[in-house]
Amino acid sequence: MQLISATLVQQVIQPRPTASYKGNYGRILIVGGNARFGGAAILSASAAVYAGGGLVSVATDAVNRDALHARLPEAMIIPYDDANLADLLQSMTVIVIGPGLGTDETALKVLNTVFEAVAPEQTLIIDGSAITLVATHHMRLPKARFIWTPHQMEWQRLSGIAIAAQTPAANQAAAAKLPGTVIVKSHRSEIFTPTRSYQNPVGSPAMATGGSGDTLTGIIAAFVGQFGHRDASILAAVYTHSAVADLIASDHYVALPSMVIQALPGYMAKMAAASAND
Amino acid sequence: MQLISATLVQQVIQPRPTASYKGNYGRILIVGGNARFGGAAILSASAAVYAGGGLVSVATDAVNRDALHARLPEAMIIPYDDANLADLLQSMTVIVIGPGLGTDETALKVLNTVFEAVAPEQTLIIDGSAITLVATHHMRLPKARFIWTPHQMEWQRLSGIAIAAQTPAANQAAAAKLPGTVIVKSHRSEIFTPTRSYQNPVGSPAMATGGSGDTLTGIIAAFVGQFGHRDASILAAVYTHSAVADLIASDHYVALPSMVIQALPGYMAKMAAASAND
């Protein structure tokens, strides 16, 4: 397994070209947040905005509108059972589905709407309960550019490999059967592309707190939206999430998602400056 | 085209006279924010408050009340379909219409209410979907002191000039056919008064993120409300928006609207001090 390096991150986070506008940095839709887990969608969307995503929308249970806007007026909202969701999906660069989605009938229906609307050139990040739904219902996958972000238990459900047996080789073989890229999250997350595998060398147990995974999905979405759908963007996103948390953990016992999100623009500016100095 | 200068900004942002009260600094109404785009109205209103507007109210979809007050208790709110909106409009110095308004029937009705109520001495800032509505419906314009803030696509809709053909000369000619001032937003925004044209020399691609335009409308409203409706106020507002974002972008990869808004009072204090030292 190759370790992701800070150098790679600096190669990805380039200074922005002067003549650019928000449409150049991705149209991102976060699909998730039921009545119980609304915070997950808010964190994912917040990470997407603070990591530089151009235009961020959230499809969620309507009960989450107030809290989303109170925290993040930069985002737009559509109830995930709105008849216009399918249309909105088609205008997106990157779609995240899963943070706080749950696994009930509504969640399944929303996931089906996404699977029906998604187009081959769109990035589709499958996270959390959406992974469980795919695994449990043996759902047929649409054509899209997939990124899977299971934690170890979700990976067991999806791959059939018990946690204890999740060796790099086994994971690689299972990942190769899925379309796209798989990120198996743990204290040292592993990333599997169809042909290669990587490990994240940074991060700490200060990230072991609710909402970390949701935050990661937003960062990946923003990086793909800005820097293109390529392995380097995904790897840089995983590294950035942990590197920012490490900075916070140097003087905080926990690196809460809200703190990580706030610190993203500063870290990315440093990486872009290092990039420009090369 | 003349470049806007920091000196102009310092001439506009004067120290306040000691014996003054909030009524001296403008009564501002932001009209916008439907159920999907409520954040846009919140950002516009926040910018108006932080840029020093005396009294700021928001006419919006009632679903946005909680988030507005949670972020900005300094503002007042009225549902934009409230029968009292017409009365409220008449007490205003500056009206912004457009941020997050949308283009549906409700939006059109609200825009018509504003057009019917506005008086010749009031400033009317037309932004975003309100520009699209005017262009699409060939709406007849009321007497008012207009400021238009289209981005390039909206300017195409309004002026009929394709983006590629939006040269300064073409823009100037088209702007002259509209009442008031036109700000064509791009990475180097151009401002057209009936007889002159200006370009904004500051700003960066760190501003290429959702909500930047909404923030600009609030700053313009506050500047006109405080410093009077004159070219200098409008030009200083455009410059201030970008200059504050540049300060943030010196160590942040994105200059999010929320960050720009927070930094407005500090920047304006520096300009006022420079002004006082002349």
Next chain:
Amino acid sequence: MQLISATLVQQVIQPRPTASYKGNYGRILIVGGNARFGGAAILSASAAVYAGGGLVSVATDAVNRDALHARLPEAMIIPYDDANLADLLQSMTVIVIGPGLGTDETALKVLNTVFEAVAPEQTLIIDGSAITLVATHHMRLPKARFIWTPHQMEWQRLSGIAIAAQTPAANQAAAAKLPGTVIVKSHRSEIFTPTRSYQNPVGSPAMATGGSGDTLTGIIAAFVGQFGHRDASILAAVYTHSAVADLIASDHYVALPSMVIQALPGYMAKMAAASAND
């Protein structure tokens, strides 16, 4: 007129005795905030909490619950049309009525409920639209320890003295006909007790922004709640509000209520330390 001094403030804001509990620092109820002006009640309550009030509750339109708790979880809430309001009123040390109350029938009914429930030993701060209601409806005043906080137009309504004729002597004479203390707010606010008059020497036009008056009511409530109902507490509250705003205005063009509120505990600590060093 005697000028309020920083020394007086230091005499009022004493270090707290070690063996004390929240009940020693006042039970404060803010009554106000209709569906349009909810922010006013939020600002008043926030000021009361940050200025050290022991227990702060808000009686307001129920639509303001979410925003209040999102900003200020330290406060409690009761809808102002709740049948239990009268009971709750009786347990209070200080009652503020007026911030964002409005002047409609609901407002009048709430004001009547307060007037019927208030007891002679309770402090009753009458602000904003509550002043207008008292003046317009020639309401009969209950026995209570009154503090009136009109701005100049409200003072005209209440006293019958036109703004241009509001000389210290005229104000003093009119104030003497009202029970309690009158604070006539202007850029140099005047405070009239039954026998003396004072002027606030600090403050700046950076405070000329919506919500300043609401903030003042909360500070007065907290000071009376903690330091007792006496002239010095009221004077120190007026001075503190402006002195904190002056600190902020040294590097901010506007001293927004939210900023003033946040800075209260720091300023008060400095005054208490100065007091302890005497």
Next chain:
Amino acid sequence: MQLISATLVQQVIQPRPTASYKGNYGRILIVGGNARFGGAAILSASAAVYAGGGLVSVATDAVNRDALHARLPEAMIIPYDDANLADLLQSMTVIVIGPGLGTDETALKVLNTVFEAVAPEQTLIIDGSAITLVATHHMRLPKARFIWTPHQMEWQRLSGIAIAAQTPAANQAAAAKLPGTVIVKSHRSEIFTPTRSYQNPVGSPAMATGGSGDTLTGIIAAFVGQFGHRDASILAAVYTHSAVADLIASDHYVALPSMVIQALPGYMAKMAAASAND
């Protein structure tokens, strides 16, 4: 009585093992927050998250959803009258019941649901109105690992000892009749285990403000969730709450719960570093 020491706190707050995940740091449920006292549950949950609790959920009146998520997207929510509450309770490590719960029929019903669902190995922190309910209704206690957090009046209700008679010996005797640990809160809180008694040597009257007790419950929950249910965890939580408030009080007249909560991760990092340096 033995004084709790900073050394004990350092022994408890250990650096986290590298290979750990959020499930290692406790599943915590805060049960409380009716329509009037929602802020109490928000503060308790916020303290639990910021003190490092792995996964924090809140069972509360549904009206508190927006404010909870707006402040704390890291937490999950379930209405406390939801039929799934009993199931959710069974998955928890630590349950707090009481902050802002009230004493009406709904509160009693919720408390009964908790008492029926709780298992012997679960920690059950009984606070505020839940203590009053237990005392008033002479409720039969389930098997669980209890922690009681009465203030002196609640302790009088629960123990039958009048405040003036609450000597350490009397308290110890009464505490021994209750299962678990009792924390009698005052300006120098006392902690009674079945066989020993401790006193908290830190804290100041700057903590004498609404919400302090709610904050303490969240810290205890997080400490038990992370560091295990043992006396040292509980003692360290009590000390940490006050020590953090003392840091804030060094330059703030009041140490508001929101401030204490924000400062928890920094303080805990210092303690963990001191621990690692031993």
